[in-house]
Amino acid sequence: MIVFQCASQAAHTIEGLERAESFTAFPEHTLLESGNVPIAEIAELALREGQCTNPIYRIHRWFARRLGSQFRAILTGLSLKPKDADRFWKLYLGDLSLDGAVVLDPFVGGGTSLVEAERCGARVIGYDIDPVATCITRFELEAATYDPAAPEISELCATVSAQLASFHKTNVPGSGERVVLHHFWVECRICGNCGHTFEVHPHYQLAYSKEKGLQWVFCKECHEVAELPITRKEIRCGCGARTRIAQGTLDQGKVRCPECGTSSGLAERGEKPTKPNWRLFAQEYLEETRNGVTRHFKAASKGDQIRYSKASKKLRNIEQAGGCFAPERALPTDGRSDQRPLIHGFSRYRDLFNDRQLLHLTLLGQAIRNIENSRLRRLLAIAYSEHLTTNCMYTAYAFGYRRTSPMFSIHGYRHITRPVEINPWLDRIGRGTFPNVLGKIAKAVAFTVSPTDLDPKGGRKLAKSRPSAAALEVSTHPWRVLGGSSWASISTKTSESLDGIPDGSIDLILTDPPYFDNLSYSELSDFYLAWHQSLGVAEPPYDDPTLPAPIKENLALTDRGEESVEIYRSRLSCIFGECRRVLKKDGILVFTYHHKSPVAWSALGDALARSGLKCTTVLPLRGEGQGGLHSHEGTIKWDAVFVCRKGNQVSCVTSGKTVVSRTTIKQAKQQASAYAKDLAKTRRIGFRDPDRLNLERAMIVASAVIAPVAHNLMPLSDALKPKPTGGR
Secondary structure (H helix, E strand, O other): OOOOOOHHHHOOOOOOOOOOOOOOOOOOOOHHHHOOOOHHHHHHHHHHHHHOOOHHHHOOOOOOOOOHHHHHHHHHHHHOOHHHHHHHHHHHOOOOOOOOOEEEEOOOOOOHHHHHHHHOOOEEEEEEOOHHHHHHHHHHHHHHHOOOOOHHHHHHHHHHHHHHHHHHEEEEOOOEEEEEEEEEEEEEEEOOOOOOEEEOOOOOEEEEEOOOOEEEEEOOOOOOEEEEEOOOOEEEOOOOOEEEOOOOOEEOOEEEOOOOOOEEEOOOOOOOOOOOEEEEEEEEEEEEEOOEEEEEEEEOOHHHHHHHHHHHHHHHHHHHHHOOOOOOOEOOOOOOOOOOOHHHOOOEHHHHOOHHHHHHHHHHHHHHHOOOOHHHHHHHHHHHHHHHHHOOOOOEEEOOOOEEEOOOOOOOOOOOOOOEEEOOOOOOOOOOOHHHHHHHHHHHHHHHHOOEEEOOOOOEEEOOOOHHHHOOOOEOOHHHHHHOOOOEEEEEOOOOOOOOOOOOOEEEEEEOOOOOOOOOHHHHHHHHHHHHHHHOOOOOOOOOOOOOOOOOOOOOOOOOOHHHHHHHHHHHHHHHHHHHHHEEEEEEEEEEEOOOOHHHHHHHHHHHHHHOOEEEEEEEEEOOOOOOOOOOOOOOOEEEEEEEEOOOOOOOOOOOEEEEEHHHHHHHHHHHHHHHHHHOOOHHHOOOHHHHHHHHHHHHHHOOEEEOOOOOEEEHHHHHOOOOOOOO
């Protein structure tokens, strides 16, 4: 048996991977299928995990990532018989062993399902059509084999940071030169009515502290910064201007000219929108004192503008001499669901960065690309990739927290009229600096060597560290996993054909398929892919810098037209059919799903019914943490968890309609209401009416079959339609 004691040892080449295998099969009827898992207590863990996820899942942002506690709870419930319900937490926090089991995820996304399964000793196989998803998952599975403390990394960081240091300083009157933490920029507009040039501010507040009762505000004319009580509504500046703090030139998506009062939409930029014109207007700098470092604000000076101009000149000289490192590729226009940021004048990915940011990313990227050691290059590349969203002009500032708010915080291109630029080389201060991203990776590596799990009694409990958690390099060939020569494989391809996997060879399929049109994954991930291509770490065929991410090929929809819905249904049915094929006779498929649209549920139900899989149960598990930028009263926070068996059904039924009996519809409503009533007893876990309706639809879908329509059967699409107001 091979046990890695530390990351540096794990990075060594090791042959002859061996481990005792104890897994034979899941119980004929599992605790999860009985529905008797501690759902409320699992939800409590989900809320806690949402506040602080496992370090392994903080290595790199992914969109709509499920929680580790959710998948671990599923694995625990599958490993127990119904009579062993009292052993749930003991197994969850103890020796949850899947040694020898083969687990497949046909939609790996952020990789949570496979990381949790691999932590339990399973051999894992993953597929995803998106190259960024597979890149992230592969790194997570290999994390224990990397050495973030390698001296080459420190040397690279010292060399590159020294070239940038002078561009992130400022002269403070009466104090001298100081290091800048944040540079504040604002978009400038020219009024189409009167021709006046003005700044687009949502308000004139830089930051605030409820705890101290203070706010830092600035004059709308000269940008002089003042520290005032948080209750003050107006600034009277020494320049003579009076500024109403809350009355900016941007309000609810409307931009108002302060000269003539003309209003226009934020996205109204004419027929051929051009890249926004930015102005540096303020800075937050650091002051070292006997008691530590303090932070202060100031208006940007002419000297600060000159420093930026010098950075621009240096970037031009580098690009003229050796070509552009920053991706020149245009943002894809074909198949987009969201026209941002195109409508705001951004046409290329490099447009989303200012010149000083591009200089930093160019120098750092070139240094990484020149690293000969492939493992060090991959580690630095994943850190670089994660670093991008806090170092672009779509990085916002969280005023109350006084830190950056990364791009994609809302899983979309939210246009920022007042972006913040961070000093990218600060250590231990500044969210998203390169040293701090490397620190996140170091914590993740330490976690894989000595993992912990949230304890329902509070705190965290040390988990059993398995050899597989320090597995060798992840393969790209599933047959290596099935043959025992590798513990993990990840493939960048669609799961419509799992041709690398023989019939009846998978013990468990654990997945989280795209939720219809909730999110266009590849439309967002292409931002990262463009930089991966510049770094030289994108895998074929995506190593071609002209090739975008598979936006149109991704299963997630970009519109709800009939043709798109049919393609989603057909492709999902094909994937489910392949899943049934590769499952062992006693194998299990578990997937999570939620959506507000009956059309989405109907497509899922039809695909599932035609796959030949038999759904044995549906139960609710909370899939998200506390709140967030996407949260509102109608938000679904709980997933419906489908548990399916291979059964003896014939796969890929094509004839007949997808129908459901009226009796099972009634039962689904009753069962969903019973869950809602029971879970409502613990108010803080937040099982609300949207979650009840979501679960009800899931239970209806689970009972759908392919059969001729009869008097006691209803077409699935009709069964899922909302009832008229006043009746159920």
